[in-house]
Amino acid sequence: MTHFNVDCLITGAGMAGLTAARILQAQGLNVVVLDKGRGIGGRMATRWTDNDAGGRARYDHGAQFFTARDAAFQTQVDDWLARGLAKEWARGFSGASGQPQHDGHPRYSAVNGMNSLARDLARDLAVTTNARVDSISPQEQGWRVRRAQGDHHTAASILLTPPVEQSLALLDAGATTLADDTRAALERISYDPCMALLVELDAPSRLPEPGAVQLRGEPLGQPLVWIGDNHRKGISPDAFTVTVHAGPEFTRAHWDAPHEIIAQRLLQAANDWLRVPVKRWYVHRWRYSQPVVTHPDACLFTTQPAPLAFAGDAFGSSRLEGAFLSGRAAAHLLLNR
Numbered sequence: 001m002t003h004f005n006v007d008c009l010i011t012g013a014g015m016a017g018l019t020a021a022r023i024l025q026a027q028g029l030n031v032v033v034l035d036k037g038r039g040i041g042g043r044m045a046t047r048w049t050d051n052d053a054g055g056r057a058r059y060d061h062g063a064q065f066f067t068a069r070d071a072a073f074q075t076q077v078d079d080w081l082a083r084g085l086a087k088e089w090a091r092g093f094s095g096a097s098g099q100p101q102h103d104g105h106p107r108y109s110a111v112n113g114m115n116s117l118a119r120d121l122a123r124d125l126a127v128t129t130n131a132r133v134d135s136i137s138p139q140e141q142g143w144r145v146r147r148a149q150g151d152h153h154t155a156a157s158i159l160l161t162p163p164v165e166q167s168l169a170l171l172d173a174g175a176t177t178l179a180d181d182t183r184a185a186l187e188r189i190s191y192d193p194c195m196a197l198l199v200e201l202d203a204p205s206r207l208p209e210p211g212a213v214q215l216r217g218e219p220l221g222q223p224l225v226w227i228g229d230n231h232r233k234g235i236s237p238d239a240f241t242v243t244v245h246a247g248p249e250f251t252r253a254h255w256d257a258p259h260e261i262i263a264q265r266l267l268q269a270a271n272d273w274l275r276v277p278v279k280r281w282y283v284h285r286w287r288y289s290q291p292v293v294t295h296p297d298a299c300l301f302t303t304q305p306a307p308l309a310f311a312g313d314a315f316g317s318s319r320l321e322g323a324f325l326s327g328r329a330a331a332h333l334l335l336n337r
């Protein structure tokens, strides 16, 4: 089946793709967003499991909280705060010593898990999940996008928001050639991986206020960078759930290790902050967790061979705010050209 007449096809329903889609659609463009995931949100990820008591155990397992430094993102955050979708969680987290390190700057969280903010951004948009893009090829006046299911879209312009290595693979699969300097700029971008351990405890964790520690991790010889209590954050009222993130060195060294080994090592490292019997755990591997080498501009736009923008947290500033600003910048460039 072929779907025609899309002004802009966006690959990726994370923060960058959804932000861009909202702006483009508000300006009257016909926009379609495709995401390979079962749900939307990308790294704004929240997992639910049923627990023994008939309630739900909930975990934010990608982004844990967010900050707002730019006025445009603050406006978005203020809207979420006003509608009760987000709240201020803290003004800093404890380090390894357990002493709070407040810097006066708000850290926000989503009241119902990070993913609920992605679902809010996706309202009224044409977003299709379980829709893996396989290849992107130039054609006369735009692009032809092939999906894994075999059907096609045609689009006047494309916005790519997956991790850049994956975006380049889609273009390669469609025999799309980029200018040498564009390709070189994109190939410079790189990401760290992150191993996440999701743990349900029998009783409340012993994490200090506000229910999380941000750790230096590997320079100090221990593998953890974050332990966050989802129950204390408020997203898991029915279950004592904790999210543990390992640093990139541990993650790379254990990428192919059995889950039992990963869980055992990370639980051991987190023991001082948990000290409660563990009911169950899950391991999640983030291959592209956060960018380490970013592109200096908020997005990269080219018209060769046809209008094409790259956006996401690897463009401009990183993290959720960076992804928002990047999606916004890409939308404005696509509109202006």
Ligand SMILES: Cc1cc2nc3c(=O)[nH]c(=O)nc-3n(C[C@H](O)[C@H](O)[C@H](O)COP(=O)(O)OP(=O)(O)OC[C@H]3O[C@@H](n4cnc5c(N)ncnc54)[C@H](O)[C@@H]3O)c2cc1C
Pocket (backbone or CB within 6 Å): 011, 012, 013, 014, 015, 016, 017, 034, 035, 036, 037, 040, 041, 042, 043, 044, 061, 062, 063, 064, 065, 066, 067, 131, 132, 133, 134, 161, 162, 163, 166, 170, 194, 196, 245, 286, 288, 289, 290, 311, 312, 313, 314, 318, 319, 320, 321, 323
């Ligand atoms: C473990 C971890 C902890 C983090 N902690 C924080 C934090 O505390 N605070 C913070 O601000 N940020 C944090 N981040 C970073 C933050 O989550 C990201 O910066 C932000 O979510 C990136 O949004 P994005 O839209 O650029 O990319 P993504 O959210 O990755 O969206 C890209 C989307 O593209 C889709 N996709 C990829 N390939 C295809 C394809 N072929 N076809 C269709 N769809 C495709 C993916 O499924 C995905 O949904 C964390 C990230 C991780 C992984």
